[in-house]
Amino acid sequence: MITVEEFTFVKEGNAAKIYLDPSGEDYAGLRRVAGSFAADIALVCGLEPDICTEIRELDGTAIIAGSIGTNGLIDQLIADGALDVSSIQGKRECYRIQVIEHPVQGVEQALVIAGSDKRGTIYGIYSVSEKIGVSPWVYWADVVPEKKPLLALSANLLHTTSKEPSVKYRGIFLNDDWPSLGSWVTQAFGDFNEEFYDKVFELILRLKGNYLWPAMWSAEFSLNGKSSPIASALHAEEYGIIMGTSHHEPLFRAGSEWQKVYKEYGTSNLWDFARNRQAITDFWEDGIKRNQNFHNLITLGMRGESDSALEGSDAENIELLKDIIRTQKGLLKKYHLEHAPQILAVYKEVEKYWYGTPDVEGLKDWDVLKDVTILLADDNFGNLRKIPAAHEHHRSAGWGMYYHFDYHGGPHSYEWVNTTPLDKVWEQMSMAFDYGIREVWIVNVGDLKPMELPISYFLDLAYDFDAWGTGAINRTAEYTGRWVEQQFGHALEAETVEGIAQILSDYTRMNGRRKPEIITPATFSLRHYHEAGRVLKQAIELEQAAEAIYERIPEPHKDAYYQLVYYPAAASANVVKMNIYAGLNSLYLERGSVLANIYAKLVHEATGRDKELERAYNSGMASGKWQGMMSSAHVGYVNWDAEGWKYPDVSTIVPATGPQMIVDVEGTERAYVSGMASLPVFTNLLQESYDITISNGGAEGFAFEAKSSADWIRLEKSEGWIVTGETLRISVDWDRVYGAASGEITLSGAGETVKVMVSTEWTDIQDVPPMTFIEAHHVVSIEAEHAISRVSKSGAEWKIIGNYGRTLSSVKMYPDGISFAQPEQAPYLEYRILLCQDGEYTLTAYTAPTNNLSMTSRLTYAAGFDGEKPVIADTLPVGYEGGNHDNEPWCRAVMDNIHTTATRHTLSKGMHTLRFYGLDAGLVLQKLVLSASPLPYSYLGPEESFYTGQRRH
Template sequence: MKEGKAAPIYIDPKGEDYAGLRRAAGSFAADVHLVTGTQPDICSETCKLDGTAVIAGSIGSNELIDRLIAEGTLDVSGIQGKRECYRIQMVERPVAGVEQALVIAGSDKRGTIYGIYSISERIGVSPWVYWADVVPEKQPLLAISASLLNITSKEPSVKYRGIFLNDDWPSLGSWVTQAFGDFNEEFYDKVFELILRLKGNYLWPAMWSAEFSLNGTSSPLANARHAEEYGIIMGTSHHEPLFRAGSEWQKVYHQYGTSNLWDFARNREAITAFWEDGIKRNGSFHNLITLGMRGEADSALEGSDRENIELLKDIILTQKALLKKYHLEHEPQILAVYKEVEKYWYGTAGVEGLKDWDVLNDVIILLADDNFGNLRKIPAARGQRRGAGWGMYYHFDYHGGPFSYEWVNTIPLEKVWEQMSMAFDYGIRDVWIVNVGDLKPMELPVSYFLDLAYDFEAWGTNAANRTGEYTKRWVEQQFGHTLEPGTVEGIAQILSGYTRMNGRRKPEIVTPATFSLLHYHEAGRVLKQAAELEQAADTFYALIAEQHKDAYYQLVYYPAAASANVVKMNIFAGLNRLYAERGSVLANTYANLVKDAIGRDQHLQKVYNHGISGGKWQGMMSSAHVGYVHWDAEGWKYPEVSTLAPVDGPLMIVDVEGTEQGYVSGTASLPAFTNLLKETYDITISNGGETGFEYQAECSADWIRLEQTRGWIDTGTTIQAAVDWDKLGLGEAASGEITLSGAGTAVRVKVAVDWTSLQDVPPMTFIEAHQVVSIEAEHAMSRVSRSGVEWRIIGNYGRSLSSLKMFPDGVSFAQPEQAPYLEYRILVRQDGEYTLTAYIAPTNNLSPASGLKYAVSLDNGTPVAADALPVGYEGGNHDHEPWCRAVMDNIHTSVTSHELAKGLHTLRFYGLDAGLVLQKLVLSAAPLPYSYLGPEESFYTGHAGH
């Protein structure tokens, strides 16, 4: 564009792809108008072009582009014959009257459309321009670097890349019906455009109450026809075979017979005719055709394993015969190995499965995660190169057991990277489809998933620890032109922080008892993290330009602040219960904080649904997300609180940091609190009355220093005790007592400092304290590679610091002597039997015969082998308690026992099974008290941060 005039966009009206390119060009023209205030014309006659023009078309479907290629003016050698590629090139005098043209040539229709939208991105228009109200920077004149106008794109890494709109009520369905009336073509045009802007090509449509091929407004098939024009390859979900939506059958079964049974064994003729009509209706469009069959409403088939395998064979043969009848036998087909179908694929001890059935040789096999972002089974080495290929069905949202999660994002990008990179490395490269639920607010993970699938070379296995970089780039894409670099970094950390918080336990099942109120100061630490996250979201909201506040609220503020608020709400409720049980009026303070958090949750949701973007997103944020008591949202409720009627009560200590017991009243004494080299302790004192009273404190030893010795207690007061090292003396162990008195009572706290001499202790030695040595996996003294396999750090992955995983993927070891290992140095302070607890990411066994085995040795002794998965482990089975516990806690824990003598030891951890991801090790001389995250990392030598 120059001199206030936008260059027209030329599309060949005779091209087979004209309808789709016309749609893309229309949205591109709207992008230009959004940036410049000037709307380009879309032209279909070259004689009307002059000056500067944009020419867009596909090779073989645009006469002007084909002529430029034939003349040697336009070089398409890098894209010809490839899938979904584009070439962007400036061309001088391409046609009479045109001085220069920006040519966007695609190897096919989608390639051309990707090229068009790549220009949109280069002028500052986010793919989320409609779906998150992202406002681009205004520019009176478009200036694009010459290097960005001479580009040959790559071929996508994964062939079919798409999303599944699922679990679409109450949020997405409520919004769609008030905004569009139904799941019609007006709605789906927005979805198709988003997928193409994100360089995807595949869609499973909403299904629970919508029929994609019946819900069109202009005609029943309008949705399907628009998908065809846009170039979106349509599929149906894992339980909707041959183009028919799951909810269609019960509405139309009477057209095919008298029975409404969705049971092929008992209603074969009617169901076959139902499928045949689906082929007649949708067979002329580009589809990835779903085969197979599950039970009614996405349930399992009812027979025995043998009966179901034979029934599936009968079903698939019938479906393939129908496809052949209508000359569709060579169209791409897919079979989802989902939930119980996995057993039918592999077979059982007495029944041969489908995996070696030659009828499926031309069918893509769609494997699945366990519905919680952990892959289930992946191809064995000999099957990775099967001709028809493999796919993966992944989840950012799930409606099912052991519980549903359908609110905000709970899958950190680091987990997506680790699991989907493993999928790609195992040969799963034909289909990647992800359940995105309501689509919003999953904007960031949807972008990442599709970018990872499109350009695996840039973001996959060889790009470890680049999720943080990706997140910053994404923030810059949405808001970057108005932000300082430090603000971009801060917003990226908010996005990473809230998904990590939700990843360690999903908001729906955080309860007042989740985080320990008594041990390792866990609840206090988590509460501090949540408060800091909420404060950061507020800080950056104030820094965001006014025109970006709506987008910031959707993409960053709401999911972060609302998630943090749910955590705070539950911890406050736990403290309310604790102090109510202890008779402290602090319970009332926390009751009020719970009520405030409930009000804030309701307010944040109301702002999303009615306040932002002029009320555009009415109903979109309607999912229950607190206090689940069943697998679904039925019976959810906010935390309940207790209040105390104030009475005259004694002075009491309700919390002492660093102790397991936090309550003392009258003249009783607390047990000693001690912590190696810890300098300060907080002591919270309270009363049971409505009015406070004065207290005073004194110490029995001069090395105990108090922040204050006299004060006033209302509902609760914290004083700080510190060790005065100058008076204590280096290396000296000592004990003493703090006495607090007031209201006619006195309470005492015993204080002890217990030293361990660090003289001659080598660097990177973890020191036992309180009978525990806690180690973050990343802090190994050494990481030793073997057999071409090495341990690599995955930063920011897991429940605390990071993780370690063996690369390359797919290598297992029969014996520890062959395996790579991690080495740690520890100092224990007593002789005896110790338990080593390994905290391992909740990965599933990747083949029927594998587990998550590892081995541990001390001081070059015989390794002790263990498996993080119990015998009979069934990933994805919501009736299997070990798997349910693993996905709820987002961790596997496994223990080994070791006899140790007092002193220094070297611990080796060997990885034996592929897929194992180690996060933390805890060595303990006594049973560990309850905590969700386990003990904080122990002091270790040679580290400035400790």
């Protein structure tokens, strides 16, 4: 029972000693962690506590850390009734922290950190580090804690009893270790050795993870040690990190080991079990001999050389895999590891071997695998593939999920900065948990940096699903705010912390819309819906926001801010700008305008800025600590990998002799030169303004005049694409115009005149109910959350997931896993629409690029108007194969980050009610567009239409 008010760590030049029991089997690991904990205290107070192994050395105040049953002093406190551990005893990875008065003679008070096991104790120690203000990212992101000459915390704040982690094995995979991570590691540590991995192990434990797949492409975890070849594995065991190998590296052997050592086992270097059986078996056996005494999650199975598919037919490969797994299990039994935890990755083509084909039974019901955890996988782009059916959720050996924040493969790699918003991680991984995937969560983090925020979130979600999972819908913004507070809160105003959180959300959403590597000059429409202009404006504002906060960051925290926030946000925004400027350069070259030269210059400036930002990260930040870490090519991919990447090409134009006025009306396919016919422009409820860009095809010194014939036509200088002073924004003063009205704008320059006709379209909405969307330009565009009702049925309901998707938000059916055979059984969304004409309409549904979740399911919905029989549609095209980089529909979906599906409806002029029914689990609706004519190209689709009750700006 706590009777003291606070515990003092450091006071007047004295620091509480840290006591560990040297006889405990967990001593070596706890000693390592206690050393870093003591260093944390020194970071805060400038004084590093002593670590003691003799009780008699303790006096005053002390910190006592250990696991139940391995620390004699803690066991004595339990026996004496001073420490109650009943809530954690016998549980996995739990801790209890308590302040106790006079625990032993000479000690006035002690902070006792008792773990149910070694990792529980370590988590407890690092939780105290967090409470004194030290971030888990203290080393990996140079986060500086608040300095305090006196360090004392309230006993109530320290008093903690943890829960068992929600997911058993929670970890990260260091995959694409070159050029970035590998370059940094070799200059900082010499190799992927134990000195490097100690930093990784510590980070994982600070984040309450416990599992690691090590770097693999050119590194061998159990060979690259510095003090001994196997030093990294020895250190992992001491720290309590459970080691694995990736999905294609069986029985403790790194993928790159085989070609280096195959001559020890025979003359053939074939990685082919059918043709080189004995040599490969002996190779695996030596892996078991080497690593058998360490805690591992043992990978079974086999894929082809260098993470490729096996070479045979599906039937041949299924039989070959059975032979391989029997051989591997035989080896494990030989070395008494038959009951050690084992895992089989159902990754890429292995999914076919797991489920089988119409002609061949797969591995799914094979008894040999009943004690093996089955590791399922996403499609490499953060979208789950096949997941367990309801009757399979409680499989005895459990299920795992291999997820991706980084990927090296087709259709295009993405290996630079974070492109996966937390909202997507929440939606997909919460679904995984709800489907019973709770044994293993492992995420590919590429080079580790700069994935700091999503790594924290992924591991926290796995550790405490109750706090952040399905029941915590729309709390990712809260999580981000807390995370920013952890890194910077003590040094910044609350408003600045909020601004940083917004930047993190905005840049990942921008990158999630389309990954930077595959944004091109033609991605965003230069002609329709102000799309390129709107996206450019967002990028510029993001860059400016990041810059404004950087200026306010105190000097000691600038390095952390640069790597965690500024670089990924500003560099990502710069890639967007670069490509849009290149698109405008091409457009104005085609039109003969000297504006092409301005945009060519801007592209060159953006490419220079990209190089400078990278140089600052690698060389300028943190006194050059992260040299080489930011080296990945990230612009202009033309292949699946970075080979052939390049910055956008631009050209300049030689001006014509004499001035020439070129008028470019947004929404048109071509420019109009002086002397040509008048141009119609419609300003209405769908699009409230247009940009007209007046440029010069000739000499410098061009000037123009613009006059309006009607006082309800507003003419304003517009930023347009950039601030050139040559762009007009035309809009309507709705307080002055009424009914059908038309007027004209006269543009004069270079001795020529062009007239632009402006007219308004009117729809009487006086008696139209609220939340009615109005057709304009033959289009009604609706963000999914703006339903007039979300009707629950059969125990299912639609919920809004804020900030999720390419535009506003998303809606999804809950609980996860529920599907319906017929629309009348299903929950539905209801929308009200006012149409201006009779006709054949196309309803396009924009849905998240989710995959079908079982071999027999699809992703279907139904849509109908006015109570008539709804039309059923499948968001997945015929032949769709999620995760197959040779499958064009899937490639298109993950590159565009959307599925679009169309249904046809005959509708009359007037009011209509649309019902949208969800039929298959996993469907996520983002937007609906009803159109009476083909839509022009745009990446994001039409902006949302006006609806009654909406505030006009």
